[in-house]
Amino acid sequence: MEQEFASTLxxxxxxxxxxxxxxxxxxxxxxxxxLLKQPVADVRGFGEAVVKLREEIGYCRVCHNIxxxxxxxxxxxxxxxxxxxxxxxxxxxxxxxxxxxxxHGLYHVLGGLISPMDGIGPQDIEIxxxxxxxxxxxxxxxxxxxxxxxxxxxxxxxxxxxxxxxPDVRVTMLARGVSVGNEIEYTDELTLGRSILGRTLFSDTxxxxx
Amino acid sequence: MEQEFASTLxxxxxxxxxxxxxxxxxxxxxxxxxLLKQPVADVRGFGEAVVKLREEIGYCRVCHNIxxxxxxxxxxxxxxxxxxxxxxxxxxxxxxxxxxxxxHGLYHVLGGLISPMDGIGPQDIEIxxxxxxxxxxxxxxxxxxxxxxxxxxxxxxxxxxxxxxxPDVRVTMLARGVSVGNEIEYTDELTLGRSILGRTLFSDTxxxxx
Numbered sequence: 001m002e003q004e005f006a007s008t009l010x011x012x013x014x015x016x017x018x019x020x021x022x023x024x025x026x027x028x029x030x031x032x033x034x035l036l037k038q039p040v041a042d043v044r045g046f047g048e049a050v051v052k053l054r055e056e057i058g059y060c061r062v063c064h065n066i067x068x069x070x071x072x073x074x075x076x077x078x079x080x081x082x083x084x085x086x087x088x089x090x091x092x093x094x095x096x097x098x099x100x101x102x103x104h105g106l107y108h109v110l111g112g113l114i115s116p117m118d119g120i121g122p123q124d125i126e127i128x129x130x131x132x133x134x135x136x137x138x139x140x141x142x143x144x145x146x147x148x149x150x151x152x153x154x155x156x157x158x159x160x161x162x163x164x165x166x167p168d169v170r171v172t173m174l175a176r177g178v179s180v181g182n183e184i185e186y187t188d189e190l191t192l193g194r195s196i197l198g199r200t201l202f203s204d205t206x207x208x209x210x
Numbered sequence: 211m212e213q214e215f216a217s218t219l220x221x222x223x224x225x226x227x228x229x230x231x232x233x234x235x236x237x238x239x240x241x242x243x244x245l246l247k248q249p250v251a252d253v254r255g256f257g258e259a260v261v262k263l264r265e266e267i268g269y270c271r272v273c274h275n276i277x278x279x280x281x282x283x284x285x286x287x288x289x290x291x292x293x294x295x296x297x298x299x300x301x302x303x304x305x306x307x308x309x310x311x312x313x314h315g316l317y318h319v320l321g322g323l324i325s326p327m328d329g330i331g332p333q334d335i336e337i338x339x340x341x342x343x344x345x346x347x348x349x350x351x352x353x354x355x356x357x358x359x360x361x362x363x364x365x366x367x368x369x370x371x372x373x374x375x376x377p378d379v380r381v382t383m384l385a386r387g388v389s390v391g392n393e394i395e396y397t398d399e400l401t402l403g404r405s406i407l408g409r410t411l412f413s414d415t416x417x418x419x420x
Contacts, residue, residue: 007267007276007277007278008278009259009262009263009266009267009278010263010267010276012259012262012263013259013260013262013263015259016255016256016259016260017256017260019256020241020244020245021240021241021244022237022240023241027232029302029305030231030232030302031230031231031233032260032263033300033301033302034230034231035230035260035263035264036263036264036267036276036301038264040264040265043260043261043263043264043265044261044264044265045226046226046227046229046257046260046261047256047257047258047260047261048257048261049219049222049223049225049226050223050226050227050242050245050253050256050257051253051254051256051257051258052219052222052223053219053220053222053223053242053245053246053253054245054246054248054250054253054254055250055253055254056219057217057219057220057246066217066220066246067217068217068218068219090243091243091246092239092240092243095239
């Protein structure tokens with residue numbers, strides 16, 4: 001049910017919040033009424049932080065992760081292994097993988113996946129720049145860390161083909177299998193099948209985990 | 211788990227969103243990354259709408275509802291029954307009651323409830339101004355539409371006592387009973403007890419509803 005507001009200012013603020021993903025008009029109204037009760041300086045701080053972020057943030061020239069510098073702190077860190085590049089869809093995926101502390105190389109953010117249904121082709125995402133990075137000869141391994149979806153697989157295959165001229169570069173992908181904490185009973189058959197084909201030595205798995 | 215961000219701009223925007231009620235850091239990050247993908251003009255529109263709302267919105271001098279004019283559209287509407295004033299806690303409650311289309315009088319927004327636990331006394335909410343409105347002699351009925359909580363009841367009793375010097379003014383409150391759609395089996399005993407004491411004639415109820 002559409003609510004009528006006494007104020008066009010209120011109406012506009014609620015509409016702006018309701019544009020955000022996962023925020024309906026009821027939640028938008030709750031957030032706006034909360035902000036109304038906060039000190040003017042705090043609300044100004046909120047508005048400015050958002051606008052400033054959008055206006056001033058840049059993207060790393062090398063990996064296309066968000067960055068305030070031309071080359072991001074990960075790419076310019078001499079302690080990171082520049083010969084291993086992990087390819088991800090989103091900026092957020094970089095954060096997720098960084099949180100695992102298992103990847104010590106660099107990243108390459110595609111900014112999307114190939115999706116003919118949505119009209120996204122290889123030229124719309126950062127694949128050419130990935131191939132250029134590989135062409136420099138510095139990269140020894142490309143880890144494909146894309147979603148296990150049709151779009152992810154399509155993009156995996158496309159990148160794999162584009163990297164065929166560089167046979168010295170290992171193209172790997174994330175292991176697929178039963179998620180930690182998931183019960184076999186509720187694991188889908190495709191995943192279960194793959195996890196049997198890709199079974200690992202028990203002793204190896206626990207060595208890796210330590 | 212606290213995430214590390216490559217950018218202080220990002221960090222700041224996420225923190226600002228995470229201050230909002232019901233928005234955790236994960237959701238905040240999702241919203242911020244969504245805004246990052248929107249055109250600069252849209253994000254500026256979002257930020258400005260929020261700041262403008264907080265800076266420019268005012269409150270009705272009479273009922274304390276939010277208003278862009280000194281007296282809000284409800285209070286200044288000659289078609290509304292100025293002799294009936296519905297007392298509510300929040301601005302939002304005005305909207306909820308307006309949506310029922312069952313109240314044709316005016317409102318009085320207290321801006322809170324008496325709550326000794328939170329250090330909120332009668333002088334912290336708009337009770338004096340309510341008594342002043344009643345003292346003018348224009349008001350014939352005060353409908354107490356506060357929450358059925360301890361704070362709501364405390365405030366109800368306090369207002370009732372303050373209005374005792376005006377015996378010609380009817381002080382009423384919202385009916386308490388079984389909520390529409392609720393099963394008797396899951397209705398608490400207090401509500402059930404009250405709904406028995408306050409039982410209505412079947413024929414009257416359906417007359418009111420039509």
